[in-house]
Amino acid sequence: MQVTAGAKCILGACVVACAISARPPIVHGQNIEKSEPENGQESTQKLDLASVKTLVQDLQSQVRELSAQVSVLKAHQQSTESQSEQLRHELDLTKSQLAAMTRNPSRVESTPDLSTESKQQAGTEERIAALEENQQLADAKIAEQNQTKVESGSKYRVRLSGIVLFNLFGNAGQVDNLDYPQLAIAPRIVSTDRSLGASLRQSQIGIQAFGPTIAGAHTSADVQFDFAGGFPEVSNGVSFGIMRLRTATIRFDWAQTSVVAGQDSLFFVPLSPTSLATLAVPALAYSGNLWSWTPQVRAEHRFKLTDSTNFQLQGGILDSLSGDVPPSGYYRYPSFGEYSGQPAYAARIAWNRDRSGQQMTVGIGGYYARQIWGYGRAIDAWASTIDVTVPLGKMVAFTGEFYRGRALGGLGGGIRQSVLWNGSLSDPTTGIYGLNSIGGWAQLKLKATPKLQFNGAFGQDNPFAAELREFASNPIYYRNPIAKNQSAFVNFIYQPRSPVVLSFEYRRLKTYTLDSSVNTANLLSVSMAFIF
Numbered sequence: 403m404q405v406t407a408g409a410k411c412i413l414g415a416c417v418v419a420c421a422i423s424a425r426p427p428i429v430h431g432q433n434i435e436k437s438e439p440e441n442g443q444e445s446t447q448k449l450d451l452a453s454v455k456t457l458v459q460d461l462q463s464q465v466r467e468l469s470a471q472v473s474v475l476k477a478h479q480q481s482t483e484s485q486s487e488q489l490r491h492e493l494d495l496t497k498s499q500l501a502a503m504t505r506n507p508s509r510v511e512s513t514p515d516l517s518t519e520s521k522q523q524a525g526t527e528e529r530i531a532a533l534e535e536n537q538q539l540a541d542a543k544i545a546e547q548n549q550t551k552v553e554s555g556s557k558y559r560v561r562l563s564g565i566v567l568f569n570l571f572g573n574a575g576q577v578d579n580l581d582y583p584q585l586a587i588a589p590r591i592v593s594t595d596r597s598l599g600a601s602l603r604q605s606q607i608g609i610q611a612f613g614p615t616i617a618g619a620h621t622s623a624d625v626q627f628d629f630a631g632g633f634p635e636v637s638n639g640v641s642f643g644i645m646r647l648r649t650a651t652i653r654f655d656w657a658q659t660s661v662v663a664g665q666d667s668l669f670f671v672p673l674s675p676t677s678l679a680t681l682a683v684p685a686l687a688y689s690g691n692l693w694s695w696t697p698q699v700r701a702e703h704r705f706k707l708t709d710s711t712n713f714q715l716q717g718g719i720l721d722s723l724s725g726d727v728p729p730s731g732y733y734r735y736p737s738f739g740e741y742s743g744q745p746a747y748a749a750r751i752a753w754n755r756d757r758s759g760q761q762m763t764v765g766i767g768g769y770y771a772r773q774i775w776g777y778g779r780a781i782d783a784w785a786s787t788i789d790v791t792v793p794l795g796k797m798v799a800f801t802g803e804f805y806r807g808r809a810l811g812g813l814g815g816g817i818r819q820s821v822l823w824n825g826s827l828s829d830p831t832t833g834i835y836g837l838n839s840i841g842g843w844a845q846l847k848l849k850a851t852p853k854l855q856f857n858g859a860f861g862q863d864n865p866f867a868a869e870l871r872e873f874a875s876n877p878i879y880y881r882n883p884i885a886k887n888q889s890a891f892v893n894f895i896y897q898p899r900s901p902v903v904l905s906f907e908y909r910r911l912k913t914y915t916l917d918s919s920v921n922t923a924n925l926l927s928v929s930m931a932f933i934f
Contacts, residue, residue, distance in 0.1 A: 493533050558614065564607040566932045567681060572598045575923030577911065582630075582680040584688045585817070585887060586911040586921040603629040603643030604681045619654040619661075626650070630682035649695055660702040662718075665695050668813065669702075669716050670750040670767030673789050673803050675845045675859040677893060678905040679927035686861035689889035690841030692785070692805055692813045697721040700748075710756040714765075719745040722771040724783070725811030725820045738773045739812060742780070746771035750787075760793035773809060773821075777830040781821055783809035797849050804842030815839050816865045817884045822873040835873075839865040853897045860890040870916050886914040905929040 554560040569581060574596050577583030581601040589595050606628045613621035631646030633639040651664030671692045677685035684693045700718025707713065722739030723746075729735055739746065752765035767787040774780055785807030792800045811820025816839035825832035843861030850856065863886070870883040893907035909925040 489529055489533075492530055496530065496534060497537065554611070559612045561610045561612075562608070562934075563610065564934055565605060565681075566602070566934075567605045567678065568600065568602055568930045569604060569679060570600045570928045571679070572596070572926045573923055574925075575911070576921070577923050577925070582682050583911060583923065583925065584683070584889070585884070586913040586923040588915075588919065588921055601641075601643075605629055606648070606681065616654065619656045621652070621654055623652045623664075624650070628682060647695075658704045658706070661700075662702070663699045665697045668692060668694055668696065668720075668748070668769075669698075669700055669718065670748045670769060670785075671787050671789060671803055671805070672750075672765070673791070673801055675801075675843060675861070675891075676847065676855075676857045676895070677859075677891065677907060678895060678903065678929040678931060679891075679893070679907040679909065679925075685891070686843045686859060686889050687814055688817050688863055689861035689887050690805070690843040690863045691803065691861055692787070692810065692815055694723060694813050696723055712754050714750075714752040714754060716751075717749040719747055720771075722746040722773065723812035724771075724773045724809070725813075725818060737812075738775050738781075739771055739783070741774040741776075742772040744772060746783075752789075757793060758796070760796070760799070761791060762793060763789070763791040765789045769807070769813070771809075771812075775821065775823075775834045776827060779834045781809050781834060781836045783807070783812070783820070783836060785810055785813070785815065799847045799849075800844070801847070802842065802844035806840045808838050809836035810839060811837075815841065815863065817863050817887045819865055819883065822869060824873055835869070837865050837869055839863060854894065856892070856894050858890075858892045860888070862886065862888045867916060882918075883916045884913060885916040888912040901933045903929075903931040903933065905931075 552560045552562050571581060573580065573583070576587050576589045576595055578585040578587055580597060580599055582604065606626060608624060608626045610624040611622060613623070615621070626648040627645050628648055629643030629645055631644035634642050634644065636642070647665070649664070649666050651662055651666050654661040674691060674693070675685040679685070680687075684691055687693055698718050698720040700716060702714065702716045705713040705715070722737070722742060722744070724737050724739040726737055746769065748767065748769045750765055750767035752763055755762045765788065767785075767789070769783075769785040769787070771783040772780060773783055785805050787803065787805045789803045790801065794800055805815065807815055809820045810816050811818050816837045819837050819839075822835045822837055823832050827834075841861070841863035843859060845857060845859035848856040865883075865885060867885045870885055873883070889909065889911050891907055891909035893905055895903060895905045897903050905928070907925075907927045907929070909927070911921075911923040911925065913921045915921070
């Protein structure tokens with residue numbers, strides 16, 4: 403409408419200007435030609451009027467042409483506005499459907515498809531596709547910002563992660579710990595040996611920070627907590643797990659070398675069986691799986707042999723933990739390993755090979771620590787370890803670890819039994835002896851689909867019965883020694899979506915008391931986890 407009014411104003415102005423410019427020559431001609439005959443004046447006036455008439459006709463023709471063009475522009479504008487309105491309506495409909503799909507992913511397959519309607523308008527389909535692509539890109543950027551934007555006291559990036567883990571469990575038989583047991587024990591209540599419960603105290607929270615580059619090394623730190631640190635002495639306190647420090651490390655990572663300082667798992671036995679039923683301690687703990695979260699400083703270096711093969715060399719020092727219970731719940735006193743005045747030492751060398759995207763590893767490790775149990779009574783603790791990971795095809799993999807050692811109660815070896823004694827520890831004449839033990843575990847994993855896996859594992863820890871029997875004659879100071887502990891489980895783990903994990907597990911515990919009864923327990927666990 404604005405274009406049409408402007409064009410009419412311009413045309414009107416042109417007509418007036420032409421009329422004014424044509425008028426003076428006519429008057430001037432009449433003044434000059436007064437003395438000429440009357441017939442000459444009439445012919446001149448007819449000529450001038452004919453010129454004006456021709457000019458007006460030309461202007462009218464141009465006005466009609468401009469009017470036609472304005473009409474075409476107006477029609478095109480109306481058509482464009484109509485198409486824009488239609489595209490806006492279809493985009494709003496698409497956004498609402500995408501939002502519904504996000505809120506209820508299970509209904510994705512039943513969401514109506516607009517492709518049939520879009521095919522009727524090829525141009526509209528292309529525009530909608532472009533708009534959807536831009537919308538998806540924007541959503542991805544927003545999701546990325548929501549995941550990584552955690553406020554920090556420094557300018558460096560911080561990431562929050564964790565797992566909310568719900569365990570529903572039923573046990574047939576008495577165990578040492580109801581929600582994640584490791585040992586089967588003698589019945590406490592004769593009338594029943596069954597129990598049913600649920601827990602969330604194996605849930606975990608982690609914080610990871612990424613720092614500056616120092617001397618070419620990327621720096622980072624992380625800390626992990628769970629809620630398995632015990633129970634408050636209040637009514638229903640079993641549901642109020644106390645937060646506990648698991649690991650906390652600071653890392654310096656170069657291209658082929660890493661230096662790690664902090665509290666971490668044992669790097670010379672790096673594997674653990676796969677289970678959601680027991681995260682507070684690793685699965686098959688005290689059944690051949692050495693474990694501890696120990697303060698340490700270690701260095702790692704990787705030697706690349708070929709594009710698919712490399713060697714890894716690791717070595718470090720660890721806090722010398724001997725497995726003794728702290729004498730105070732508040733003050734920290736030295737452990738028997740720390741009384742030695744020196745750290746524990748450990749090393750591992752591993753051969754790694756990439757086979758079609760699957761990792762094959764064979765590692766050999768060693769550990770040594772010195773313990774002082776008072777009055778100069780020194781014990782040398784040591785362990786030799788081997789760990790293997792062997793892919794048996796695209797869907798099946800075998801993993802396992804084995805050890806042989808002495809005085810390893812601080813690392814879960816010997817079924818938490820580290821040393822033997824034949825009298826009171828406060829008596830300087832009492833002899834202290836390190837307990838020898840051997841154990842290990844193996845697991846077979848089947849990845850049926852990318853979202854579904856099946857696991858079966860067996861582990862056993864076996865202290866030397868002859869050494870136990872020698873000291874079992876004095877039950878006052880060394881009661882009910884455990885000669886062997888076996889654990890086996892089968893489970894499946896299903897991950898329908900990346901943050902949601904479901905699992906069902908059956909486990910059987912079999913614990914042998916020296917020259918006495920065998921205690922068994924059958925455990926069922928249903929787990930539901932949300933990973934963030």
